Amino acid sequence: xxxxxxxxxxxxxxxxxxxxxxxxxxxxxxxxxxxxxxxxxxxxxxxxxxxxxxxxxxxxxxxxxxxxxxxxxxxxxxxxxxxxxxxxxxxxxxxxxxxxxxxxxxxxxxxxxxxxxxxxxxxxxxxxxxxxxxxxxxxxxxxxxxxxxxxxxxxxxxxxxxxxxxxxxxxxxxxxxxxxxxxxxxxxxxxxxxxxxxxxxxxxxxxxxxxxxxxxxxxxxxxxxxxxxxxxxxxxxxxxxxxxxxxxxxxxxxxxxxxxxxxxxxxxxxxxxxxxxxxxxxxxxxxxxxxxxxxxxxxxxxxxxxxxxxxxxxxxxxxxxxx
Amino acid sequence: xxxxxxxxxxxxxxxxxxxxxxxxxxxxxxxxxxxxxxxxxxxxxxxxxxxxxxxxxxxxxxxxxxxxxxxxxxxxxxxxxxxxxxxxxxxxxxxxxxxxxxxxxxxxxxxxxxxxxxxxxxxxxxxxxxxxxxxxxxxxxxxxxxxxxxxxxxxxxxxxxxxxxxxxxxxxxxxxxxxxxxxxxxxxxxxxxxxxxxxxxxxxxxxxxxxxxxxxxxxxxxxxxxxxxxxxxxxxxxxxxxxxxxxxxxxxxxxxxxxxxxxxxxxxxxxxxxxxxxxxxxxxxxxxxxxxxxxxxxxxxxxxxxxxxxxxxxxxxxxxxxxxxxxxxxxxxxxxxxxxxxxxxxxxxxxxxxxxxxxxxxxxxxxxxxxxxxxxxxxxxxxxxxxxxxxxxxxxxxxxxxxxxxxxxxxxxxxxxxxxxxxxxxxxxxxxxxxxxxxxxxxxxxxxxxxxxxxxxxxxxxxxxxxxxxxxxxxxxxxxxxxxxxxxxxxxxxxxxxxxxxxxxxxxxxxxxxxxxxxxxxxxxxxxxxxxxxx
Numbered sequence: 001x002x003x004x005x006x007x008x009x010x011x012x013x014x015x016x017x018x019x020x021x022x023x024x025x026x027x028x029x030x031x032x033x034x035x036x037x038x039x040x041x042x043x044x045x046x047x048x049x050x051x052x053x054x055x056x057x058x059x060x061x062x063x064x065x066x067x068x069x070x071x072x073x074x075x076x077x078x079x080x081x082x083x084x085x086x087x088x089x090x091x092x093x094x095x096x097x098x099x100x101x102x103x104x105x106x107x108x109x110x111x112x113x114x115x116x117x118x119x120x121x122x123x124x125x126x127x128x129x130x131x132x133x134x135x136x137x138x139x140x141x142x143x144x145x146x147x148x149x150x151x152x153x154x155x156x157x158x159x160x161x162x163x164x165x166x167x168x169x170x171x172x173x174x175x176x177x178x179x180x181x182x183x184x185x186x187x188x189x190x191x192x193x194x195x196x197x198x199x200x201x202x203x204x205x206x207x208x209x210x211x212x213x214x215x216x217x218x219x220x221x222x223x224x225x226x227x228x229x230x231x232x233x234x235x236x237x238x239x240x241x242x243x244x245x246x247x248x249x250x251x252x253x254x255x256x257x258x259x260x261x262x263x264x265x266x267x268x269x270x271x272x273x274x275x276x277x278x279x280x281x282x283x284x285x286x287x288x289x290x291x292x293x294x295x296x297x298x299x300x301x302x303x304x305x306x307x308x309x310x311x312x313x314x315x316x317x318x319x320x321x322x323x
Numbered sequence: 324x325x326x327x328x329x330x331x332x333x334x335x336x337x338x339x340x341x342x343x344x345x346x347x348x349x350x351x352x353x354x355x356x357x358x359x360x361x362x363x364x365x366x367x368x369x370x371x372x373x374x375x376x377x378x379x380x381x382x383x384x385x386x387x388x389x390x391x392x393x394x395x396x397x398x399x400x401x402x403x404x405x406x407x408x409x410x411x412x413x414x415x416x417x418x419x420x421x422x423x424x425x426x427x428x429x430x431x432x433x434x435x436x437x438x439x440x441x442x443x444x445x446x447x448x449x450x451x452x453x454x455x456x457x458x459x460x461x462x463x464x465x466x467x468x469x470x471x472x473x474x475x476x477x478x479x480x481x482x483x484x485x486x487x488x489x490x491x492x493x494x495x496x497x498x499x500x501x502x503x504x505x506x507x508x509x510x511x512x513x514x515x516x517x518x519x520x521x522x523x524x525x526x527x528x529x530x531x532x533x534x535x536x537x538x539x540x541x542x543x544x545x546x547x548x549x550x551x552x553x554x555x556x557x558x559x560x561x562x563x564x565x566x567x568x569x570x571x572x573x574x575x576x577x578x579x580x581x582x583x584x585x586x587x588x589x590x591x592x593x594x595x596x597x598x599x600x601x602x603x604x605x606x607x608x609x610x611x612x613x614x615x616x617x618x619x620x621x622x623x624x625x626x627x628x629x630x631x632x633x634x635x636x637x638x639x640x641x642x643x644x645x646x647x648x649x650x651x652x653x654x655x656x657x658x659x660x661x662x663x664x665x666x667x668x669x670x671x672x673x674x675x676x677x678x679x680x681x682x683x684x685x686x687x688x689x690x691x692x693x694x695x696x697x698x699x700x701x702x703x704x705x706x707x708x709x710x711x712x713x714x715x716x717x718x719x720x721x722x723x724x725x726x727x728x729x730x731x732x733x734x735x736x737x738x739x740x741x742x743x744x745x746x747x748x749x750x751x752x753x754x755x756x757x758x759x760x761x762x763x764x765x766x767x768x769x770x771x772x773x774x775x776x777x778x779x780x781x782x783x784x785x786x787x788x789x790x791x792x793x794x795x796x797x798x799x800x801x802x803x804x805x806x807x808x809x810x811x812x813x814x815x816x817x818x819x820x821x822x823x824x825x826x827x828x829x830x831x832x833x834x835x836x837x838x839x840x841x842x843x844x845x846x847x848x849x850x851x852x853x854x855x856x857x858x
Binding site for chain 1: 420421424425427428429430448451452453556607608610611613684801802805806809810812813815816817820822834837838
C-alpha cells in the first residue's frame, strides 16, 4: 500500500524525469533496450494515427475535392474560416459549447470526487463494493442504448413523467425532449449518471494511497471525521484532482457530440447544437469537408490555448502540472 | 437453407473463374476507338467473351434478408447471360447519407456506385471528376438505354446537366401510376365506426382528427388515440402546404421560382398545423419518434388514426401485420383541398427516380460497366429486375407476369417485401425501368384506388423538377441553404408547436432575407429557366 503513494510521486515526478534525461546515453539505451523496444509500437501509433493525419488539416485552407487529392485541391486561404465566423449560427454554437462544457465541469467533475469521498467513509466493505459496482455499470452501456433509454424515460408517458405526475409535482407531463430549456439538464444529469462511478475509480485509488498514520495522528490531535476529510483526505487527493482538471480542460471544447446528435432535434437546436454536432451535420451529412476542417481546427486551437493556460496556472498556484 | 448454400458455393466457384478472367483480360480500349467487331446483333450476349468481374457499391436494403445481391436469382441469371460477375460491397443502410459521403470522401471508388439519391449526387460528384460522363458511351455501347432516351425526351432532360453531360443510369417510372409516392392514409374502419365520410378539405381533416381523438374509435375506453402520426414536419407540410398554395421548399408559380417559407401562404399552412397540434391532433412526439419503426408501432398498437405513407411499405405491410385485428382497414384519401379550393398533389415522383448507378471515372472497365448497366434496360433484364426469374418467383398467365405464392405467401413467413427482395432487387429501387405490373401486384386494392385519385392532381407547372445544378451554382447555394434549412427547421417546428407565436413570422422572413435566400432563389430561377428551354 505505502509504495503507491500517489501524492508524493505526483509532485516530484517531473524533477526525477528531467535528471534522468540528462544522464541518457547510448549505454542507457542498450541497457534498457527491451523497454525501448516496447515503446516502438506506441511511437508508431502516435506517428501514424496522430501526427501523420495532421497533414490533412491543410484542407481547411483549400476547397477539398477527394478526386484530385489533398495536395492538388485549390487553395482558398481563410475562406472557410470567414464563412464560419460570419455564419448565423457561429455565436450560438460557440455559446452552447462553452456552456455545456462549463456545466459539465461544474456539476459532473466534482460529482465523481464527492462519490469517492462518500465511499471512502463507508465502513462496511461489502456495501461499498456493491455501491461501487452499481455506480460504474452504466459506463459499459453503449451510448446509443443509453440515449434510447433516456428518450424512453423522458417520453410524455415515460416513467419520469409518470413519477412527476403521480407525486403531484406537475399536473401535465413535460415533453422534455422538445423543450430547449431542458436539454442541458437532461444531457448533463444523464452524463453524471453514466459516468460518475467510472470517474470515481481513479480518486478511490488515490485515496487508498494516503498514509494511514496521518489519520492516526489526526485522531490523536482530536480531529473528527469532517476535519480529517478536510485536512487529510482532500489535500491528499489534490494532485490527482488537478491533473484530471487540466486534462478535462484540455478537451473543454469537445462536447460529446455523439450523444447530442442522438438526443437533439430541430426544436432543441437552440440549446443543443454545439460545434461538434454542427461539424457532423456540415461535414458528414452535407459533405462540406473543408469547411468543417476549418471549424475543427478553430476548435482545437482553443483547446490547445486553454490547456497551456491552465497548466501554467496550476504549475504556479498548485505546484502540480502535466509537464 | 440448401438453396442459399448452393448459391454461396456457386458464387465462390464463380469468384475463382472471375479472378482468372480478370488477369487474362486485355485492358479495354479507350472510348474514342472503334467499338470492335463483336458488336453484331447475334453477339449481343454474352456482353464479354471472357468472364469478367466488376466491382459495385450499394446499400443493403433493410428488407433484404440475405447478405449479398449475388444470392438473388435475378442477378445469378444475369451473370450467366452476360458473363460479367459483380463483386458487391454491401454497405449498411442505417445511415445512407453518411455511408455514401464517406465512400466519396475516400476518393477510391469501385467500378459502379449505386445510390438512392444519385439523381442529385451523380451530377454533383460527376462534375468534380468522380464519375465518368456517359454521353459518348451511351451512343456506342448502350443501345437499350439510348432507345429509351430517344423515346422519352423528358427522361433525357432530367438526367442531363446544363453542360450536356449524363453521369448515371437512373431508375425510371414511365407510367403515371408509378409517380405517386407518399399519400395521406386513414383508418377506414375508424371512419366507418364513427360514421364519417372520407375527408376532402382541410376542414374535413380537422373534424375527422378531432373525432378520432374524442370518440374512442379503437374502443378500449381510453383516449390513447394519436389522430395524426408523423415522423417529421416535412411529410405533413408536403401533404398540406399545397392546399394552401405553397410547398415545403421550392416550387414554381407562373414560371417564377419560389421558396415556400418565404411566402405568406406558408404561414397559413403552419397555422393550420399549429391548430391541429395545439388540440392534440398531431403526435406530440413527432420530433422525437423520427423513425419508421415508431410509426409502425403506433399503427400496430391500434392508436394511429392517419399518416402519410407509401403504398407497399406502409399500407400493405400494416395490413399484413394487423391481419389478426378484426376490421383493420386503411384507405388512401384524396389530397387535401385548401380553404380557397386549391387541390394539388405535391408528393409525387418524376419519370426519373432518384435511385441510380454511376460509373467511376477511374474504372478500368468503363465500357463493360456501361454495357452491363445498359443490359438492365433490356426487355429481358426489366423482367428479371421487376419479377425475378420466370418459374422461380413469377409465372406468365395470359401474358401477365404473376408473382407466385412463394413471394406473397412466403412459406418461411417473410413479409411480401422481404420475400420479394430475396428473388430480385425490386424494380423500384434499381437502375432499370420499373414495371407498373410489379407495383400493381404489390399494392392492396385501396392503394390502387388512392393512387388513381391523387395522381390526377399532379401539376408539373408548379412542382420543381429535380434537375441538377452546376458546380458553380452549387458553390453558391449549398453553404447558404445549409444555414437556411437549419433555421427553417427550427422555426417552422416551433411555430407548429406553439413555441413561437405567429406575430413573429415577419421576423422569420426577414431573417431568411438576411441569410441570402434571394440569392438562392435567383440561382434556382436561372437553373430552372435554362432547364425549361432545354430541348
